[in-house]
Structure formats: structure tokens, C-alpha cells
Amino acid sequence: MKLAKITVALAMFALSSQAIAENDVAIGHANSNASFLRCGTPTPSEKQMELRESHFEKMKGNAAKASGDTPGYARAIGSVTIDVYFHVITDTKGTGALTDTQINNQMNVLNRAYANTPFKFNLVTVSRTANDAWYTAGYGSTAETQMKTALRKGDATDLNFYTNNMGGGLLGWATFPSDYASKPLMDGVVVLVHSLPGGSAAPYNEGDTATHEVGHWLGLYHTFQGGCTGSGDFVTDTPAEKSAAYGCPTGRDSCPKGKGSTGLDPITNFMDYTDDSCMNEFSPGQALRADEQVKTYRGL
Numbered sequence: 004m005k006l007a008k009i010t011v012a013l014a015m016f017a018l019s020s021q022a023i024a025e026n027d028v029a030i031g032h033a034n035s036n037a038s039f040l041r042c043g044t045p046t047p048s049e050k051q052m053e054l055r056e057s058h059f060e061k062m063k064g065n066a067a068k069a070s071g072d073t074p075g076y077a078r079a080i081g082s083v084t085i086d087v088y089f090h091v092i093t094d095t096k097g098t099g100a101l102t103d104t105q106i107n108n109q110m111n112v113l114n115r116a117y118a119n120t121p122f123k124f125n126l127v128t129v130s131r132t133a134n135d136a137w138y139t140a141g142y143g144s145t146a147e148t149q150m151k152t153a154l155r156k157g158d159a160t161d162l163n164f165y166t167n168n169m170g171g172g173l174l175g176w177a178t179f180p181s182d183y184a185s186k187p188l189m190d191g192v193v194v195l196v197h198s199l200p201g202g203s204a205a206p207y208n209e210g211d212t213a214t215h216e217v218g219h220w221l222g223l224y225h226t227f228q229g230g231c232t233g234s235g236d237f238v239t240d241t242p243a244e245k246s247a248a249y250g251c252p253t254g255r256d257s258c259p260k261g262k263g264s265t266g267l268d269p270i271t272n273f274m275d276y277t278d279d280s281c282m283n284e285f286s287p288g289q290a291l292r293a294d295e296q297v298k299t300y301r302g303l
């Protein structure tokens with residue numbers, strides 16, 4: 004246990020010493036045909052990606068060995084419990100309020116989505132804050148920094164889950180495990196309040212915006228990352244995809260040939276941009292990558 008912690012600390016130090024700057028372009032892959040933007044999680048540049056991934060390749064074996072696990076295998080299904088600190092932001096009139104039932108329904112969607120992975124999510128506390136600026140806080144804003152600085156709880160192993168109405172049609176954004184060392188207070192996911200199960204953001208109102216953003220928080224990229232060439236999303240069992248898929252385009256094959264392109268586009272994958280009713284799975288390769296990412300960068 005002690006050894007694992009030290010390894011993680013070293014990993015974080017090594018990463019921050021490479022001075023990996025975050026890409027400040029918040030919104031990529033906008034859907035011109037819809038009133039919502041699936042995700043505002045910054046897409047790293049090729050250069051940042053290379054640095055990040057080579058660091059991860061070096062560290063992940065050590066992280067596995069230090070925790071007594073076999074490198075290359077994900078831990079058992081449901082064996083890693085992640086504590087969740089839920090933060091509901093409303094405006095000063097109370098718009099954006101959520102009932103305990105609505106929050107529990109979201110937690111259930113999350114746990115069902117991750118049922119074939121090592122991860123389980125355990126709601127610890129719910130905070131409720133009325134603040135007009137935070138209610139519309141967007142990615143990279145001063146309001147975001149103030150909100151997270153005031154409300155964030157726990158350490159690298161804990162998921163801080165914020166709901167608000169960020170505007171711009173955006174559904175949510177997240178930070179990656181490898182971001183934690185340089186910006187611990189900003190760590191977490193922010194999700195559009197109307198995307199929770201039964202919310203008004205149809206067809207994105209079955210709770211899978213949270214599933215998707217938590218996927219980033221666990222270290223997963225979009226399935227269309229890198230297009231048809233290169234290493235894509237750094238997961239071998241998700242076929243490469245040229246661009247984000249919207250709606251539920253059954254049979255889509257945007258990368259017909261090339262390395263990593265065998266098979267139809269992974270449109271039902273939670274890390275694509277399809278409708279909530281269309282996305283329903285993580286691949287075993289994603290479960291393994293997420294497991295290695297959180298072991299390496301979160302000490303989970």
C-alpha cells in the first residue's frame with residue numbers, strides 16, 4: 004500500500020516536470036445539426052498526446068507491480084469503489100435544483116454503465132449551492148475555478164461531480180487523471196443539469212453525459228480521437244473512427260481500412276457522441292486502460 008502511494012507520487016512528479024500544458028481549446032467536434040455540443044473536454048494536441056502516452060507507458064507497469072496486480076489485466080469487476088462528492092449548483096431563484104431521487108437515478112445509471120468494469124461509484128455527500136455565476140460557469144471560466152476551489156472534496160481518488168447549466172449548448176466536460184498533479188482543485192466532472200435521467204436535454208437525457216464525462220475522468224479518450232490513422236484512442240478493441248457519430252447511425256464505417264480500423268464504427272460506445280439511447284457499452288480494452296490510468300495517476 005505504502006509502495007503504491009510512493010510510485011504514484013513519483014509518477015505525478017515526473018509528469019508535471021515534463022510541463023505538459025493543457026490545450027485551452029474547450030470545444031471540439033461541434034455537431035452542426037443539433038442544439039447540443041456533446042462534450043467540452045479538451046482534446047490534447049498530437050504533441051501533448053505523445054508526451055502523455057509515453058509517460059503513461061513508462062509508469063503503468065510499475066503502478067501495477069507496486070499494487071501487486073498483474074500488468075496488462077484489469078482488476079476484477081466491481082472491485083474498485085470510487086467515492087462521489089455530488090455538488091448541485093442552482094441559480095439564486097433555485098433553478099437547477101435536483102431531488103435526492105434524481106441524484107440517485109443518475110448514480111444508478113452510472114453504476115449500470117460501468118457494471119462490466121472494475122469500477123463502482125459510491126455517493127458520499129451532496130452539497131447544494133445557490134450562485135448565479137457558478138450556475139452558468141463554463142469550461143476555463145473564473146466562475147469554474149471559484150466554484151471548484153470552494154466545493155471540491157477529497158483527493159485524487161475521489162470523484163467530484165458538479166451539475167449546472169453551463170450554456171452554449173454544452174453537455175459537460177471533465178479533467179483527465181494525468182491533469183491531477185498540476186491542477187488538483189480543478190479535478191472532476193461538470194455535467195449539464197438537464198442531462199440527468201428524465202431531464203429536458205433530449206436526446207441526451209438518460210444520464211449518459213455523466214457516463215461519458217466520467218470515462219474521461221478515468222482516462223479514456225473519444226473513440227474518434229486521431230481519426231483513421233495512428234493510435235486513435237489508445238484502445239485496440241475500439242475500431243478507429245474518422246469523426247464523431249451523432250444520432251445512432253447503425254452500420255457506419257467511416258474508416259473502412261487501415262491499422263485499427265477493422266470493424267464498424269463503435270457508435271454504441273459511451274465515448275462516442277451518439278444519443279444516450281444509442282450508447283450502451285465500454286469495451287474490455289477501455290476497462291483495462293481506465294484501470295491502468297487510475298492506478299498510475301490517481302492511486303486508486
Ligand SMILES: [Ca+2]
Binds near residue numbers: 235237239241263
Ligand atoms: Ca481504438
Ligand SMILES: [Ca+2]
Binds near residue numbers: 256259264265
Ligand atoms: Ca472500420
Ligand SMILES: [Ca+2]
Binds near residue numbers: 279281282
Ligand atoms: Ca444509454
Ligand SMILES: [Zn+2]
Binds near residue numbers: 041042043044215216
Ligand atoms: Zn468527451
